[in-house]
Amino acid sequence: MGYKQVILVIDELKLPKGKMAAQVAHASVEAVLKSDKADVTDWRLEGMPKVVLKVPTEKDLFKYMQQAKDAGLVVAIIIDAGKTTIAPNTTTCGAIGPDDEKKIDSLVSNLKLM
Amino acid sequence: MGYKQVILVIDELKLPKGKMAAQVAHASVEAVLKSDKADVTDWRLEGMPKVVLKVPTEKDLFKYMQQAKDAGLVVAIIIDAGKTTIAPNTTTCGAIGPDDEKKIDSLVSNLKLM
Numbered sequence: 001m002g003y004k005q006v007i008l009v010i011d012e013l014k015l016p017k018g019k020m021a022a023q024v025a026h027a028s029v030e031a032v033l034k035s036d037k038a039d040v041t042d043w044r045l046e047g048m049p050k051v052v053l054k055v056p057t058e059k060d061l062f063k064y065m066q067q068a069k070d071a072g073l074v075v076a077i078i079i080d081a082g083k084t085t086i087a088p089n090t091t092t093c094g095a096i097g098p099d100d101e102k103k104i105d106s107l108v109s110n111l112k113l114m
Numbered sequence: 115m116g117y118k119q120v121i122l123v124i125d126e127l128k129l130p131k132g133k134m135a136a137q138v139a140h141a142s143v144e145a146v147l148k149s150d151k152a153d154v155t156d157w158r159l160e161g162m163p164k165v166v167l168k169v170p171t172e173k174d175l176f177k178y179m180q181q182a183k184d185a186g187l188v189v190a191i192i193i194d195a196g197k198t199t200i201a202p203n204t205t206t207c208g209a210i211g212p213d214d215e216k217k218i219d220s221l222v223s224n225l226k227l228m
Contacts, residue, residue: 007139009132017131018123018166018228024135025121025142025164032143033158044147047195050139052132081161114132 003043004051004101005031009093009114010061011054019085020114023078023092024052030076031095043098053111058091067107068096117157118165118215119145123207123228124175125168133199134228137192137206138166144190145209157212167225172205181221182210 007024009015015023028050032040043049055061065075076095082088097104121138123129129137142164146154157163169175179189190209196202211218 007135009135017134018168020131021121021123021135021138021166021228022164025139025166026162028139028143029146029162030158032146033154040147044144048140048143050136052135052139054132114135 002049002101003039003046003098004049004104005043005095005097006051006053006104006108007093007095008053008055008061008064008108008111010058010091011056011114013086013090013092015092016085023080027076027078027093027095030078031074031097034076035074035098039098048098049101052114053108054114055111061091061094064108065094065096071103071107073097073099073103116215117153117160117212118163118218119157119209119211120165120167120218120222121207121209122167122169122175122178122222122225124172124205125170125228127200127204127206129206130199137194141190141192141207141209144192145188145211148190149188149212153212162212163215166228167222168228169225175205175208178222179208179210185217185221187211187213187217
């Protein structure tokens with residue numbers, strides 16, 4: 001099957017691009033480390049497809065993460081310590097998968113690319 | 115010891131922020147999967163410190179990656195298939211570590227944050 005990972009970023013934070021990239025990488029790595037190794041291996045062989053999407057607010061992020069959990073998918077939510085550009089303990093983004101792209105697409109198909 | 119990972123992005127590409135975030139995450143994950151598991155575990159316990167830096171050109175990226183390899187550090191260079199916003203087979207970024215932050219800082223201390 002085709003594998004993918006998606007990372008949902010809270011758009012209203014308007015994170016600077018370098019900060020956003022680091023947060024997305026945190027989420028991506030954490031979800032990979034929590035995932036089944038066979039799934040990660042297959043996803044890696046497919047070139048690690050990975051898409052960054054935007055959600056308006058933290059509330060929206062939590063809604064999608066809960067739906068993904070309910071569907072049995074691995075999720076990783078990132079809360080930034082906020083030592084630098086944002087307030088302490090700010091939720092910034094969350095990753096889903098890597099897993100079956102059809103399962104993931106069915107949850108996030110209405111979200112737009114960041 | 116303190117662990118960190120750095121990801122160097124080629125600044126002249128002027129990647130859109132979502133694209134950049136996905137490329138940085140590719141590099142971060144690939145370097146993590148190539149790294150010693152004990153190092154990854156320690157780095158994860160420290161909150162996965164991760165910094166995104168910029169290099170002017172591909173030539174500069176390769177220079178830093180080679181220096182990191184020569185110092186015995188794990189590196190991962192990302193070449194994008196270029197199906198979307200950039201030309202095919204474009205080198206976009208590279209990750210170093212996670213490893214001893216002092217070793218990494220000694221190589222990249224002159225680079226600026228993305």
